[in-house]
Amino acid sequence: MIEARGLTKRYGEKVAVDDLTFDVKPGMVTGFLGPNGAGKSTTMRMILGLDTPTSGSVTVDGQPYSRLAKPMQAVGALLEARAVHTSRSAYNHLRALAATHGISRTRVDDVIDMVGLQDVARKRAGGFSLGMGQRLGIASALLADPTTLILDEPVNGLDPEGIRWIRDLLRQFAAQGRAVFVSSHLMSEMALTAEHVIVIGRGRLMADMPMADLIAQASSNVVTVRAPQAAALAAALAGPDVTVTSSASDLLEVSGLTAAQIGEHARALDIALHELTPQQASLEEAFMEMTRDQIDYHAHATGRDHADAGDNSGSIA
Numbered sequence: 001m002i003e004a005r006g007l008t009k010r011y012g013e014k015v016a017v018d019d020l021t022f023d024v025k026p027g028m029v030t031g032f033l034g035p036n037g038a039g040k041s042t043t044m045r046m047i048l049g050l051d052t053p054t055s056g057s058v059t060v061d062g063q064p065y066s067r068l069a070k071p072m073q074a075v076g077a078l079l080e081a082r083a084v085h086t087s088r089s090a091y092n093h094l095r096a097l098a099a100t101h102g103i104s105r106t107r108v109d110d111v112i113d114m115v116g117l118q119d120v121a122r123k124r125a126g127g128f129s130l131g132m133g134q135r136l137g138i139a140s141a142l143l144a145d146p147t148t149l150i151l152d153e154p155v156n157g158l159d160p161e162g163i164r165w166i167r168d169l170l171r172q173f174a175a176q177g178r179a180v181f182v183s184s185h186l187m188s189e190m191a192l193t194a195e196h197v198i199v200i201g202r203g204r205l206m207a208d209m210p211m212a213d214l215i216a217q218a219s220s221n222v223v224t225v226r227a228p229q230a231a232a233l234a235a236a237l238a239g240p241d242v243t244v245t246s247s248a249s250d251l252l253e254v255s256g257l258t259a260a261q262i263g264e265h266a267r268a269l270d271i272a273l274h275e276l277t278p279q280q281a282s283l284e285e286a287f288m289e290m291t292r293d294q295i296d297y298h299a300h301a302t303g304r305d306h307a308d309a310g311d312n313s314g315s316i317a
């Protein structure tokens, strides 16, 4: 369990992380989303005690990272993907790490199996592809069997098979009751992996909600209708909360009614429907919309109450 309270990091004039309050709960994958430079890595570094908050606090299992009795067992982390520059084999790299933390050889074999590096474990890790390097990084994070897992952009640079593998692994971990916190700048990827989502833009909290709610909010309520007698149908659908637009003689865009309601109207009038499609706004669009607003806010908001504007937990700003 990770708990951030008013977490803030300034680098000189630059506010990288701005008053973030959120929880990362056990038993689920929590996605941490934000465009490049939003403050995700800085937040993760503060969780891991690699950066000191300017104000506010963040704890893992109730303790700041520096006070954890067994940090590697509490939290395993994979920060930004980078090549492993070592002449050691993957096996020896993990063995050395295990030895300094009193972890058994058997566990090293277990994590090598878990991440699928058996065939290359004796090869020089410095020559690994990005995907294999990621697997080795994840093996290191898993070594002490941590209850919380933190991964910064783990799918960056991976092929579809690697992406799928990480997705399944993270879900498995969460299903075992661990807290999994994973950052990404890709909403579509997170939609497939995370059950809960925390969105930040320019260091500020934009959304903190179940992924399903975010998807529901992102879906527009426009229904595309194609019917030879579109004009007659449009007249029948008219109502105070209904908007009907038409760009072709057989085409309607209807908002304010569900596809089912439109279908029932058409049936009552004996009008044939050739198409009835609820429109889904893409999640990526919703995400860009959300973070674009934040950027606009920063560009235009002078003299407004920043504390007010930041109180967005539970909803999209």
Ligand SMILES: Nc1ncnc2c1ncn2[C@@H]1O[C@H](COP(=O)(O)OP(=O)(O)OP(=O)(O)O)[C@@H](O)[C@H]1O
Pocket (backbone or CB within 6 Å): 011, 014, 015, 016, 034, 035, 036, 037, 038, 039, 040, 041, 042, 043, 185
């Ligand atoms: N050590 C530092 N000194 C000065 N500014 C920094 C430092 N570290 C980060 N920043 C700035 O803080 C902001 C947040 O950076 P951070 O790396 O946390 O974002 P991010 O969301 O992880 O983005 P990315 O996906 O590009 O890594 C950026 O504007 C960055 O330039």
